[in-house]
Amino acid sequence: MGLSKGRLKAWFNKKITDPLLQILRRGTEPKQLAFSAALGITLGIFPICGVPVFLCGVAIAFLGSACHAPTVMLANIIATPAELALVVPFLRLGEKVSGGPHFPLTSDALKKVFTGQASQDVFLSIGNALLGWLVATPFFFIALYVVLFPCFKILVRKFGGAASTPKIPISVETELNPKPRVA
Secondary structure, X not given: OOOOHHHHHHHHHHHHHHHHXXXXXXXXXXXXXXXXXXXXXXXXXXXXXXXXXXXXXXXXXXXXXXXXXXXXXXXXXXXXXXXXXOHHHHHHHHXXXXXXXXXXXXXXXXXXXXXXXXXXXXHHHHHXXXXXXXXXXXXXXXXXXXXXXXXXXXXXXXXXXXOOOOOOOOOXXXXXXXXXXXX
């Protein structure tokens, strides 16, 4: 059973476009949105699957109001395909930085992993992938922020909603002591 183009578009609108538009319409500053999106994507490409969501939660709790939580989480979700695609480049970068042995990505190596014969090599390769991510993270974050800030400025200007109703100050006396109705 194939995924039709209409169903894919509906899914994309529901999961990506609509939440992004809601974020833009809430009046958040472009600087905060760019910071939060860059943070979410940078943490979202962490090379161990499942960990980025936890890292984003910790970052949101630690940074508090300095970041926009929905933007961090949406960017994290959007970064998932890149996370999977960048595991091998992070592994190779970590191997270069550490000068460690090259972990072979062959079917024989996979058999050794599944049979438990390559456990030390697997842990070393995970460590190298983490090292590669740590080295690349500042560059990813800065590049993403620099690219996303002007984008969010334009998007907020285009889609950002102004206050729907102006706030009119109400005096406390009027609110607490309403005028009696004359019948």
